[in-house]
Amino acid sequence: MSDEHTMWDEGSTPLAAEYVLGVLSAQERRDFERRLTREPALASEVEYWEQKLGVLTSEVKPVEPPPQSWARIEAALTAHGSTARPGGVWQNLSFWRWAAIGSTAVAAASLAALAYLERAPAPRQTLIAKLDVSGGQAGFVAAIDPGRSGLIIVPASVANVNQRVLELWLIASGDHPRSLGVIEPGRPARINLPAELIQLIAADATLAVSLEPPGGSPTGLPTGPVIASGKLTKL
Amino acid sequence: MDQNAARKLLVEALARVSQGDRDALRLVYRRTSAKLFGVCLRILGDRSEAEDVLQETYLTIWRRAAEFDRSRASPVTWLVAIARNRSIDRLRAGATVPRMRPIDDATDVGDSTPDPLEQVETAQWHRQLADCLGELERRHAAAIRAAFLDGATYEMLAERMEVPLGTMKSWIRRSLVKLRACLER
Numbered sequence: 243m244s245d246e247h248t249m250w251d252e253g254s255t256p257l258a259a260e261y262v263l264g265v266l267s268a269q270e271r272r273d274f275e276r277r278l279t280r281e282p283a284l285a286s287e288v289e290y291w292e293q294k295l296g297v298l299t300s301e302v303k304p305v306e307p308p309p310q311s312w313a314r315i316e317a318a319l320t321a322h323g324s325t326a327r328p329g330g331v332w333q334n335l336s337f338w339r340w341a342a343i344g345s346t347a348v349a350a351a352s353l354a355a356l357a358y359l360e361r362a363p364a365p366r367q368t369l370i371a372k373l374d375v376s377g378g379q380a381g382f383v384a385a386i387d388p389g390r391s392g393l394i395i396v397p398a399s400v401a402n403v404n405q406r407v408l409e410l411w412l413i414a415s416g417d418h419p420r421s422l423g424v425i426e427p428g429r430p431a432r433i434n435l436p437a438e439l440i441q442l443i444a445a446d447a448t449l450a451v452s453l454e455p456p457g458g459s460p461t462g463l464p465t466g467p468v469i470a471s472g473k474l475t476k477l
Numbered sequence: 478m479d480q481n482a483a484r485k486l487l488v489e490a491l492a493r494v495s496q497g498d499r500d501a502l503r504l505v506y507r508r509t510s511a512k513l514f515g516v517c518l519r520i521l522g523d524r525s526e527a528e529d530v531l532q533e534t535y536l537t538i539w540r541r542a543a544e545f546d547r548s549r550a551s552p553v554t555w556l557v558a559i560a561r562n563r564s565i566d567r568l569r570a571g572a573t574v575p576r577m578r579p580i581d582d583a584t585d586v587g588d589s590t591p592d593p594l595e596q597v598e599t600a601q602w603h604r605q606l607a608d609c610l611g612e613l614e615r616r617h618a619a620a621i622r623a624a625f626l627d628g629a630t631y632e633m634l635a636e637r638m639e640v641p642l643g644t645m646k647s648w649i650r651r652s653l654v655k656l657r658a659c660l661e662r
Contacts, residue, residue: 259653263621264561264628268569283506289549294559294660297603298625299557302519304511307531311514312506314528319499 258287262295310374317471321411321419321450368477371449373470381470384410385477386451390440393422395449396430403427406453408420411464413450414442424458425451445476483508487552495542501514502539509553510535513560520628522636530567534560565628609659620645 250258260266261274278285368388375381380398387393395410408427411419420439425431452459453466487508488519493501513534517527537559545555610618629637635645 248640256650256653259657260649262558263624263649263653265624265631265634265649266563268566271566271569293550294602294606294656295625296554296557297606298622299512299516299561300603302512302515302626305515306511307514307528308524311510311528311531314497314502315532316503316504318532318536319502319539342515441535 251348254297258284259295260293262288262291273366314374314468314471317448317450318468320413320448321452321468321471362436369443369445369474370477371447371472371474373451373472375470377455382451382472384474386435386443386470386474390443391435393433394430395433397428403453405456406466407456407458408451409454409458409464409466411450411452412439413448414441414444417442419450419464421462422449424454443474445474447474448472449474484552488547491538491542491545491552494539495545498583502535505538505556506535509556512553513556516557516560517564519626520561520568526567527564530560531562531616537563561628568628569630594601605660606656609656613655614651620648621652621656624649 257274261271268272278288369386371384372380373382373384382395382397384393384395407424409424410422410433412422413419418444422433422435422439425433448471450468450471451465452464452468454464455466459465487505489644490501490504490508494505510531514527514531517530517534518524521527521530534556538556541559545552559659610621612623616638620638623629623637624634631645631649634649635642638645
């Protein structure tokens with residue numbers, strides 16, 4: 243206990259109040275949170291201030307979140323399944339930003355996907371998915387050919403992935419996420435689907451894109467945030 | 478639905494969330510997402526950022542519902558704390574340039590009608606806090622409110638209110654001690 247608050251404390255633990263008030267820097271917040279896990283008295287102090295100051299939020303006007311917001315949460319739950327870990331990467335999404343090009347890019351991406359499909363024979367139905375990112379913009383448009391051998395994915399936005407890579411996942415109903423490989427940001431990709439995955443591919447399966455360390459997820463399951471997702475539907 | 482019933486519903490839903498019940502999380506979302514989104518949006522000032530943080534917030538609720546202790550906190554207080562912490566962390570990570578709000582936004586004490594969710598539990602606490610803030614010097618109370626509602630750091634508050642950093646720290650810390658004394662009365 244050598245921080246500048248010690249002398250000022252006098253039993254009232256203002257650091258807990260400062261933490262709840264929100265005036266501490268990122269580093270001070272991390273340091274304080276480490277103490278919180280070891281010092282129950284500090285945790286009670288935080289609860290006290292959360293209760294007392296928390297009522298101020300009653301003055302903040304409620305705002306309905308966008309309608310697709312719940313779908314994104316549900317997709318993230320599905321993508322992470324039981325692998326979600328406390329303190330994981332969800333807390334740090336700040337390293338990625340999207341810049342939407344706009345609806346013309348979405349239209350172009352859709353046309354590119356369709357142009358690809360027209361070349362394929364059609365024993366089964368084509369499946370398509372629009373993978374939405376934050377704000378309901380299309381992040382990617384994906385299509386799986388009727389023979390289920392190939393998938394094309396076309397980005398509709400520019401992603402600044404900042405030293406990370408994009409990994410595409412297939413999540414069949416009731417199944418854990420299966421990697422379909424790493425894709426380059428900003429460029430259309432064609433992915434050959436492994437034979438063992440073909441039987442999992444059906445309408446209602448979800449495609450999701452997560453951010454992963456270079457080389458892709460080290461665990462075989464998504465480890466980074468899901469930045470876009472969407473369900474496959476029959477064309 | 479009266480206030481106690483609404484609160485009981487949330488408490489029970491959180492218990493089911495802790496057992497992995499997605500429908501229960503959806504119920505919590507339906508009843509609280511507008512409030513939490515408002516809180517995130519106020520701090521981050523950007524809809525897309527706020528939506529990301531809202532997603533993180535409900536995923537955190539999903540993982541940590543077992544930690545919610547109904548005997549120690551009200552469900553809304555607990556949920557709001559998660560949303561605020563996520564928003565402040567995001568703000569500190571620098572993904573969003575905080576909007577410079579005029580400090581006057583924060584000077585009026587307790588002049589708005591509590592929203593229905595808030596009425597579930599906090600009407601009287603709100604009055605108590607408003608009264609105690611009212612005992613502080615006006616600019617000090619404004620700084621406290623701006624810090625809490627906007628997630629502003631000492632540095633941002635000092636700049637916004639055009640006082641030296643040391644002065645701002647001293648205002649806030651002294652105000653917190655006074656607030657505590659008042660709230661304990």
